[in-house]
Amino acid sequence: MVLYFTGTGNSRHVARIIAKELNDELVDITPFLKENKTGDFISDKPYVFVVPTYSSYLPLIVQKFIEDSTFSGNKDVYLLLTCGASAAKPGVAKRFGQLCQKISLRFMGVEQVVMPENYITLFFAPSEKTASEIIAKAERKLPSAIEKIKKGETLRVKGRYALTTYLVNPIFYKLLVTDKPYYATDACVACGKCVSVCPLNNITLNSDKPMWHGNCTQCMACISQCPTLAIEYGKKAKGKRRYYLP
Numbered sequence: 001m002v003l004y005f006t007g008t009g010n011s012r013h014v015a016r017i018i019a020k021e022l023n024d025e026l027v028d029i030t031p032f033l034k035e036n037k038t039g040d041f042i043s044d045k046p047y048v049f050v051v052p053t054y055s056s057y058l059p060l061i062v063q064k065f066i067e068d069s070t071f072s073g074n075k076d077v078y079l080l081l082t083c084g085a086s087a088a089k090p091g092v093a094k095r096f097g098q099l100c101q102k103i104s105l106r107f108m109g110v111e112q113v114v115m116p117e118n119y120i121t122l123f124f125a126p127s128e129k130t131a132s133e134i135i136a137k138a139e140r141k142l143p144s145a146i147e148k149i150k151k152g153e154t155l156r157v158k159g160r161y162a163l164t165t166y167l168v169n170p171i172f173y174k175l176l177v178t179d180k181p182y183y184a185t186d187a188c189v190a191c192g193k194c195v196s197v198c199p200l201n202n203i204t205l206n207s208d209k210p211m212w213h214g215n216c217t218q219c220m221a222c223i224s225q226c227p228t229l230a231i232e233y234g235k236k237a238k239g240k241r242r243y244y245l246p
């Protein structure tokens with residue numbers, strides 16, 4: 001079973017390719033999060049999670065979803081982290097490996113898949129041309145990981161774990177994961193798209209203007225999918241290209 005979470009489409013794109021190649025079921029985690037539900041999953045094939053990297057680890061909302069759900073049948077778990085530059089694999093392997101052990105799943109390793117950067121409230125998304133090239137390169141790299149999953153082999157992680165997963169990640173959540181700077185400009189047409197795409201139901205329309213309510217995971221879904229480019233994050237995203245892979 002291939003389960004994915006995405007803010008801007010990268011992880012869904014990778015998950016679709018993997019599920020097709022493995023001839024396996026594809027499950028979107030977001031509807032579970034939106035309904036505040038956990039899952040009781042059954043699969044005779046390994047569980048493959050495809051999710052974005054948030055500050056050198058998987059999104060904590062996904063970690064919590066995995067911890068609170070049940071996984072029957074096959075006990076093997078693979079983790080595929082899409083990222084803009086590096087997923088800090090050794091640190092992720094250690095931390096996520098411990099989580100798998102705690103919930104009686106067998107961690108089979110982590111692979112990173114470099115995809116276009118989407119963190120536009122801090123960095124920049126690549127141009128359309130560069131993004132296409134990055135995606136094409138990622139697609140060429142996928143078969144080797146897929147082959148290993150098919151054969152039931154581990155995805156080997158070399159190197160010492162960097163401290164980013166353990167030290168920087170908590171600071172990131174404390175300082176940077178905030179929705180306070182989000183606002184909508186007069187370009188907003190009250191279409192409700194931001195409301196529907198938020199995986200945490202953190203946005204409502206009040207008097208035809210979106211409001212953010214403090215439960216944000218910085219997935220970039222709202223700011224990147226607004227059809228009129230009306231969403232800003234203080235001055236941080238002004239004039240920057242929005243990135244979204246349909």
Ligand SMILES: Cc1cc2nc3c(=O)[nH]c(=O)nc-3n(C[C@H](O)[C@H](O)[C@H](O)COP(=O)(O)O)c2cc1C
Nearest residue numbers: 007008009010011052053055056083084085086118
């Ligand atoms: C809040 C946030 C934190 C991120 N942290 C990292 C990071 O630590 N390393 C990295 O290489 N990319 C990082 N990225 C980039 C994303 O992991 C990357 O663009 C990913 O493919 C987005 O996946 P999605 O389109 O499925 O949401 C970050 C993006 C966001 C929004």
Ligand code: SF4
Nearest residue numbers: 188189191192194226
């Ligand atoms: S998606 Fe954009 S236009 Fe639509 S309601 Fe949200 S801010 Fe307004």
Ligand code: SF4
Nearest residue numbers: 198216217219220222
């Ligand atoms: S408010 Fe926007 S960035 Fe925050 S979780 Fe919802 S969609 Fe993602």
